[in-house]
Amino acid sequence: MMFARCHGTRDIAEVYRRLGFLTVSCALDRVSLVASPKLGAVVIPPESGPGIRDRLLADSRCRSAPILSYARPGREWVFVVGPSWGRGFAEPTLSALEAHGVRVLVAGQRIWLPMSDNRVGWYWITPPVDAESLPYRTTVIATVRDHLEDLRTQTAGA
Template sequence: MPSLGSVEPERIQGVVMFERCHSAHEVAYVYRGLGFAVSCFYGRVSLTATPTLGAVAMPAGLGAQVRAHLEEESRWVAIPILSYPRAQREWVFLVGPAWGGKLGEHTIAQLEERGVRILESGQRVWLPMTDHPTGWYWVSQPLNAKTMPSRTSVIAVARQFIASSELAAAWR
């Protein structure tokens, strides 16, 4: 029997996270058990972005680079990311609070040019309701509502990859 320590946490959780859920309220109960303040609207489960729990959306390709970099740092046990199976899909990172100063207009414009969006307080984030990637699904499931990278970390890594791709394009 293989050691569970060698299996990624999301693989273990992904098998049973919603297996026994038959309604949005049961799915919401699972998320609340992880510490998320979720709501049910129109038969769907969502959370509302706040200053302490937010989301950063970006193209899937950039998101994969950001995730790999954050995993290499090995500070993060879990990097909660959700997505939707469609062309031009985004990865939505659930993030903790930002630290440091407010982002400048130039930085926000640079991020938006590359398809990076920062969900502000009050904006809704629809959460997966099944373990199957037929709608919104977890690319990487959360362990709880406290263990996630800060918004600042995710944005800083995204900016690093954006800058390196712009530099590479300038040399072509």
Template structure:
């Protein structure tokens, strides 16, 4: 995807043009800022794989992984639903984090799998993301059914 890019600005331009992301640059890296247009839910890769499989039927559920593929970050549409302390504690116990407004999500800058990379690539075109409720429901179901961490 990034073969025509020669600079971080080229990458940011490609991500804006191809996927409609509101990409910004910080320290030479393209990123999305959580809040108005984007929510992000991060989790360990083993949980992320199960959540991605559960979300396969949902259109356009993009996710990026860190350079060592230890954490996956799913992108979603705000507003996020309210979650009380029990949900937040259950998520935290499993390593799941809902990013606060203003937190940055790094985006891939190459197709090289040892850097930040897509584990679920977005669909080209106008920015379409699943709602945060859809992603968080998939996380909750995954934790309950697959890992036995969240009671019904």
């Protein structure tokens, strides 16, 4: 249990700091990270989440895939990611992803973190191992694109 000994937001923030998330902050009695070029999130529709998670974890280069969601039906999956390789993403790539309900959080946006081991509010679908084991943002986006392409191919062939 990740938060068994926590008695408040400061204790919970300390758990995340021990995992290496040094930029965790407390605001409005909530614990969050602020997206930056080194740490971010890719938000994915729930129907695509399991397939993308399975693809990522099948890749031997991906040591973990921390994913969180909110405890309501149909809520998006938030993949916590590390930095990108190379340059940023071209506008056509981001637009194509957005057309499928995929969003890449930009620097300055908050990533609200789970504060309980129960599925109340924000919860971990797959908890983080540590901040050093995050998948690259580029890897997650490439995996999303492959998944969407496979879905398109399956739909066209049906």
